[in-house]
Amino acid sequence: MSDFFSAFFDNLPQVRAGLWVTLQATVLGALLALLLSFVLGLMSVSRLLVARGVSRVVVEFFRGTSLYIQLFWLYYAMPPLTGYELTPLLCGVVAFGLNYGAYGAEVVRGAVNSVPRAQYEAAVALNMTPLHRMRKVILPQAWVQMIPSFTNLLIQLLKCTPLLWLISAADLMTVIQQLRDRTGETLTAYVTLLVLYFVLAYALTLLMNLLERGAKRRLGLATGAGSLLRSRSATEAVASAAGGGVR
């Protein structure tokens, strides 16, 4: 066995700790992003001009400035300016959440708008309150449409977590880089790292496919078990053909 792999298995607790940091950043960042997507997305379909305006400005701001700069700004620029300092992991979670929340808001907006107009009208005719209408009629249908785009965003968020290495959070990339420096096996180290990320990405895709299947079931749309193993290529092609610029 090569030096790298013996070092890898000797330092398994460290690798596991790095993996844990990466997973925490991904999951917490994604949860924050999900929350923001719904808040900003629903604001952007609101009837109030102020709500729409605020949402527009926030979304354009966080999409227009690079994630990389947002993360560095939080880590380097915010402490001297405000006196508050966040831990590296928290910087990552906040930056990922804000950036992908802005992209997610567009997904929510698009999905809500794509629910057929007649569904709104039927809900109004049945005298449902706006809240009830959203919760029982519009969102369950929009949610099915959102999941494939959210899957793409989630994988992109995962792919951004190596940035944590640059702000000295001990994530997966940091740990593998240390092992590489110790053993000098560059190619093996980076290929291993890429494979680890690929496995993580695939696992997340499977989970999201499971979620999509459940959501479709609730609408009475049965899908075969084959759809669970589907990779993202298929969904992405459909999204881009429909002009839904996800990124």
Added chain:
Amino acid sequence: MNGFDWNAAGDVLPLVLKGFEVTLLATVLGTLVAAVLGLAIAVAGRAPSRCVTVPVRAVMEFIRSTPLLVQLVGAAALFTSVEPLVIGIVVLGVHYATYTSEVYRAGIDSVPKGQWEACRALSLTPRRTWQAVILPQAVRNVLPALGNYAISMFKETPFLAVITVQEMVFEARQYGAAHFAYTEAFTLAGLVFLVASYPTSLLMRKLEKRLGH
């Protein structure tokens, strides 16, 4: 706690703008690589033999699902004798080619089946079929999507700073470290990004509407 230093901001602005030229250069050349390579992958993906299509799809899925930053750092560590900017452009281009190839694929699929049949009826060679009939129709449909990927590539060029390409964020970071003025440097870099990318996305949205998406 020292607030925002306007003098430092004035000092760092020319540096950031100088780095911005490199950022733009990397984006334009990277987009070019992605546009050409993506088309090649999309056409190869429709090859009649599974021996071609299966490996192509597998490699694409792998590249697309793994972080750009790791690919960049890994490539820079392996090819130490190559200019960092060249590595950056190639890695960015290859990474985005996996996305653009899907866009082309969808574009090619959207060409009506009758067009293929007509080509066969006229017994055009495969080369002429692609060149004269399929691609002109497919590419027109995918232009807005390609533009969107160009914008997102632009927002990921700061990654190149990690492999010491002297683009905008590299300059900002260096100035920040030397003068302890990270606040000013990163705020300005962010603003330059916003000013450059917002009008471009507005333009893309207009183009998308005009092409009837």
